[in-house]
Amino acid sequence: MSRIKRVYLDTNQIGVNHANVTYSLNDAELSIEANEEMSVALVEAVLPATVSWLASSNDKAVLSVATGQSGYIPSYLYITDDYTYLPSEYAYTGQPTDIYVALSQMQSVQQLIDIMNEMLYSTLAGGVASATARFGVDHASGKLISEDSSGPADQILIEMKYGNVQGASFGLDPEPAFSRTGQLIQQALGLNCVDNTTPYTALSGYVANQTNRAIWLPVNTPRLCTYVMAGFSTDSATSLGEGKANILEAILPIATPNRVSTSYQNETDGTETEQVVTQFRGSNVVYTKKHIDRVRIGASHLSEITISLQDSYGNQLYSSAPCMYELEFEFKKNY
Numbered sequence: 434m435s436r437i438k439r440v441y442l443d444t445n446q447i448g449v450n451h452a453n454v455t456y457s458l459n460d461a462e463l464s465i466e467a468n469e470e471m472s473v474a475l476v477e478a479v480l481p482a483t484v485s486w487l488a489s490s491n492d493k494a495v496l497s498v499a500t501g502q503s504g505y506i507p508s509y510l511y512i513t514d515d516y517t518y519l520p521s522e523y524a525y526t527g528q529p530t531d532i533y534v535a536l537s538q539m540q541s542v543q544q545l546i547d548i549m550n551e552m553l554y555s556t557l558a559g560g561v562a563s564a565t566a567r568f569g570v571d572h573a574s575g576k577l578i579s580e581d582s583s584g585p586a587d588q589i590l591i592e593m594k595y596g597n598v599q600g601a602s603f604g605l606d607p608e609p610a611f612s613r614t615g616q617l618i619q620q621a622l623g624l625n626c627v628d629n630t631t632p633y634t635a636l637s638g639y640v641a642n643q644t645n646r647a648i649w650l651p652v653n654t655p656r657l658c659t660y661v662m663a664g665f666s667t668d669s670a671t672s673l674g675e676g677k678a679n680i681l682e683a684i685l686p687i688a689t690p691n692r693v694s695t696s697y698q699n700e701t702d703g704t705e706t707e708q709v710v711t712q713f714r715g716s717n718v719v720y721t722k723k724h725i726d727r728v729r730i731g732a733s734h735l736s737e738i739t740i741s742l743q744d745s746y747g748n749q750l751y752s753s754a755p756c757m758y759e760l761e762f763e764f765k766k767n768y
Contacts, residue, residue: 434765434766435763435764435765435766436763436764436765437761437762437763437764438461438463438761438762438764439476439759439760439761439762440458440461440463440759440760440761440762441757441758441759441760442456442738442740442757442758442759442760443755443757443758444456444755444756445755446755450514450536450749450751450752451481451752451753451754451755451756452484452485452741452742452749452750452751452752452756453739453740453741453742453749454739454740454741454756455664455737455738455739456737456738456739456740457736457737458735458736458737458738459736459737461735461762463734463735463736463762464733464734464735465733465734465764466764468766468767468768469764469765469766469767470729470730470764470765470767471729471730471732471733471735471762471763471764472727472728472729472730472762472763472765473663473681473727473728473730473760473761473762473763474681474722474725474726474727474728474760474761474763475661475681475682475720475722475758475759475760476721476722476725476759476760476761477719477720477721477722477757477758477759478661478682478684478719478720478756478757478758478759479717479718479719479720479756479757479758480659480684480717480718480720480742480752480756481716481717481718481752481753481754481755481756482716482717482718483540483541483752483753483754484540484659484742484750484751484752485536485537485539485540485750485751485752486540486617486621486654486655486656486657486744486750487512487536487539487614487617487618488512488536488613488614488744488746488748488749488750489512489513489514489536489748489749490511490512490513490612490614490615491511491513492511493511493612494509494510494511494531494595494610495510495511495512495595495612495614495615495618496509496510496549496552496591496592496595496615496618497509497510497591497592497595498510498549498552498553498568498589498590498591498592499553499556499589499590499592500553500556500557500564500566500587500588500589500590501566501587501588501589501590502557502563502564502565502566502587503553503556503557505590506527506528506529506530506556507529507530507556507592508529508530508531508532508552508553508555508556509529509530509531509532509552510532510534510548510549510552511531511532511533511534512533512534512535512536512539512614513533513534513535513536514535514536514751515535515536515537516533516535517533517534517535517538518531518532518533519532519534519551519555520532520555521560525555525556525557525558525560527558529556530552530555530556532548532551532552532555534548536751537751537753540751540753541654542621542622542652542653542654543570545618545621545622546568546569546570546577546622546652549568550564550567550568553566553567553568553589565581565587566579566580566581566587566588566589566637566638567579567580567589568580568589568636570652574651575623575651575652575653576623576649576651576652577622577623577624577636577649577652578636579636579637579638581637581638581639587637587638588635588636588637588639588642589635589636589637590633590634590635590636591619591622591624591633591634591636592632592633593619593624593626593629593631593632593633593634593645594608594610594611594632595610595611595612595615595616595618595619596611596615596616596617596618596619596620596624596626597611597616597619597626597627597629598611598616613746613748614748617655620650620655621652621653621654621655622652623649623650623651623652623653624645624649625645625646625647625648625649628648629645631644631645633645634646657744657745657746658683658684658685658744658745659683659684659742659743659744659750660680660682660683660684660742660743660744660745661680661681661682661683661684661740661741661742661758662679662680662681662740662741662742662743663679663680663681663738663739663740664679664737664738664739664740664741665679665730665731665732665735665738680728681728681740681760682720682722684718684720725761727761727763738760740756740758742756
């Protein structure tokens with residue numbers, strides 16, 4: 434004999450990471466009676482398609498880019514929980530630059546490419562106005578390219594050691610700069626980070642100035658399996674990260690949102706200039722459990738539950754939009 438309770442969780446909080454939220458369960462009155470045990474199952478989850486695909490790197494760089502226009506001064510990218518710093522063109526020093534970007538601004542590969550261009554601009558004395566080459570995507574093939582406006586001399590580089598576990602040396606020792614996040618970034622950019630023997634991938638409008646471009650894939654926001662984690666221990670277990678024992682469910686890769694591009698002409702001082710406005714349709718991934726498998730909870734009462742989303746490496750994900758969950762609790766006599 435058992436008792437069943439359904440609980441629906443949502444939040445209207447502003448300015449929080451909706452992929453890591455604590456919900457009050459006081460109104461649900463989730464307490465066991467004598468000789469009962471409690472178990473729970475995730476019945477349905479509605480997740481924004483813009484749940485982040487990257488993890489915070491804290492004080493470790495995950496990407497380095499450079500342009501020949503600056504004499505190949507490098508710029509380094511760090512991904513943070515909630516802090517963004519982009520150097521102003523007026524802060525130009527002629528030295529390497531550090532760029533810090535919050536997870537909330539890295540929810541698609543297009544946002545990543547925009548940041549990569551900001552990294553290039555930070556190494557130029559004239560900033561964006563003086564840039565003659567920038568990262569772009571060929572709309573026919575999806576290939577990462579150099580949008581070169583002045584000629585073959587403007588080569589732009591991506592340093593490969595951040596996404597290759599053995600770096601450029603291909604020795605037996607692991608590359609200290611390597612990280613899973615760095616590898617995900619290079620995969621998102623469609624770079625060859627496996628069968629590569631050069632320290633850099635070079636892009637240029639001049640084919641002779643390109644390196645590591647014989648093998649490439651279309652630019653695409655990668656999506657890993659998303660783990661829905663509870664804030665308490667369950668009887669589930671996995672080798673995820675350092676070994677997790679609080680998994681409610683594993684959800685297959687999340688699709689990216691539909692993208693709509695609209696072009697229009699804007700006349701300024703008698704000269705026509707084309708501007709492109711990009712909009713994203715908001716979309717969700719709806720996960721519904723066809724067969725309910727519960728995990729046991731080793732507690733007699735629940736007053737709250739923390740639900741977090743993590744990737745396949747055990748990294749905390751980020752969502753700027755609310756997530757919704759339907760949980761089913763069973764209270765079963767343990768004779």
